[in-house]
Amino acid sequence: MSIPGLTIIGERINPGFRSTQAFFEQEDFEEIQKLAIRQAEAGASYLNVNAGTKALDSPGFLIELIQKIQAVVDLPLSIDCPDPSVLEGALKAYDPAKAKGQKPIINSIAASRWELKETLKIRPCKVVIMSSERFADGHLVACKTGEEVHTSARDMISILKSENPDMMNDDFFVDISIITLAADAEGLLKMALDGIQLINNDADLDGVHIMGGLSNLPQYLPAKAVDGSDLKHQLECAFLTLAMPAGFDTVLGTPWRQYELLTDDNFVLRTFREIIKLRDHDALMTVMKLYDKTA
Numbered sequence: 251m252s253i254p255g256l257t258i259i260g261e262r263i264n265p266g267f268r269s270t271q272a273f274f275e276q277e278d279f280e281e282i283q284k285l286a287i288r289q290a291e292a293g294a295s296y297l298n299v300n301a302g303t304k305a306l307d308s309p310g311f312l313i314e315l316i317q318k319i320q321a322v323v324d325l326p327l328s329i330d331c332p333d334p335s336v337l338e339g340a341l342k343a344y345d346p347a348k349a350k351g352q353k354p355i356i357n358s359i360a361a362s363r364w365e366l367k368e369t370l371k372i373r374p375c376k377v378v379i380m381s382s383e384r385f386a387d388g389h390l391v392a393c394k395t396g397e398e399v400h401t402s403a404r405d406m407i408s409i410l411k412s413e414n415p416d417m418m419n420d421d422f423f424v425d426i427s428i429i430t431l432a433a434d435a436e437g438l439l440k441m442a443l444d445g446i447q448l449i450n451n452d453a454d455l456d457g458v459h460i461m462g463g464l465s466n467l468p469q470y471l472p473a474k475a476v477d478g479s480d481l482k483h484q485l486e487c488a489f490l491t492l493a494m495p496a497g498f499d500t501v502l503g504t505p506w507r508q509y510e511l512l513t514d515d516n517f518v519l520r521t522f523r524e525i526i527k528l529r530d531h532d533a534l535m536t537v538m539k540l541y542d543k544t545a
Contacts, residue, residue, distance in 0.1 A: 252293050253490065253509050257500040259328050259355075260289035261465065263319070265302035274304050277311070279318040290323045292505035296355060297323065299340075300330035309336045313343040320348040328355035328378070334365055341372045358425060359406070361385050370414050375421070378461070379406045381445065382427035394436070396444025399426055403449055407458065419457035423500055424449055428462035431485060431525065432470045432537055439467075440526045443492055450497025461500035464489065464509075472541045477517045481541060483507065484518035491519055 252258055262285055265271040273281045286297055297319065305312040316327060326349040331337045337356070344354045353374050359366045360380035370377065382393050384402040393399045403424045411417050426442040426449075446460050467489055468482035475481040490498070491512045501509070512519040518540060525536045538545035 252505070253494065253511060255499060256490070256494065256509065257295045257459070257461075258293060258505050259296040259298050259461070259500065259502045260286075260292075260294035260325075260505050261298050261463070261502050262289055262504060263297060263315075264300040264330075265304070266300075271302075274301060274311075279314070282315065283318055283322045286319045286323045289505045290325050294325060294505040296326050296328050298328040298330055298357060298502060300357075305331050305336055305340075306333055309339055312336060312340050316340055316343050320345055324348060324350055326350075326352035326354055328357045330357040332363055332366070334369055337366065337369050338372055341369060341375065344373070346373075353421070355423065359410070361390055361402070361406075367410060367413070370410065370417075374416065376423065377410065377417075377421065378423045378425050379403060379410075380427065381406070381424050381449075393445075394438075394441065396441050396446075396448050399441060399445030400448035400452065403445075403458075404452065404455065407455065419455060420459070423459040423461045425502075426460060426462050426498075428464060428466050428489065430466055430469045431522075432534070434525075435530050435533055437526070437529050437533070439489075443496060443526070446493055446498050447496040459500045460493075460498045461502060462493075462498070463502040465503060471537075475518055475540050476543055479518060481518065484512070484516070485522060485540075487512050488516070488519040488522040492523070 265274055289297055301312045301315055329340050331340060353376050355376040355378060356369060358378035358380050361383045381399045381403040383390060384393060393402055407422050426445050428442060429438045449455055449460055464486045468485040471481055487510050490509055521540050525533055528536055
């Protein structure tokens, strides 16, 4: 069971997972269908579909992939493709009738992928917007504070709603970009958490969903924490424990991960709270306390 109030977009149909990459290479649609069914049965509300470079090299593959998935599950799909022409074909192939009438999600539109907004004209869609970057004085810049994340999200949503009057706040998912903890020397996780709170407190953005990819967070860290717990899983849960009360409600993740909210005395949560207050060398050294008994 997932945490009540947490929507899961199943992430596993993605070549970033070795087993899925092998299915893509072999064009083994039967195994991909099994993966779709497993995620649906584990509680996913949407399935993300990312065919990687294969979609760019062979656009017909992505179309067939969508059709094969919709043949076995009735969940709406989140379609992740950076090429507007390929995405256009995929959106046209998507059949809402096979998803209980629900709209697909475009994953994702960002300042650096702004041309993708034109695909919203193809059919009614929901959309993930990346709030970690913005245009400032005509230049693309990375957001560094929660205030900048909030402004980026607010500005993009305002423009997209003005160009697509039928879109409501519920049609938007703001991805606040969950960075890898082991590489966060700039306080970007704190930025994300601050951004969540500011977006959630903005009355004009009431109903907008706030999300992120949890599997990024524990990359490059050992499997076990000093206390013997599952470090990677506990870190994901630690982020949720802090983020959900602030307004985070959707995760791009693995549905069978058994996410949970941690108690205040949890070792990984306590240490995570400490890390996100720090910067530079101090932050990276404190990360070691999670898994190194000598730290």
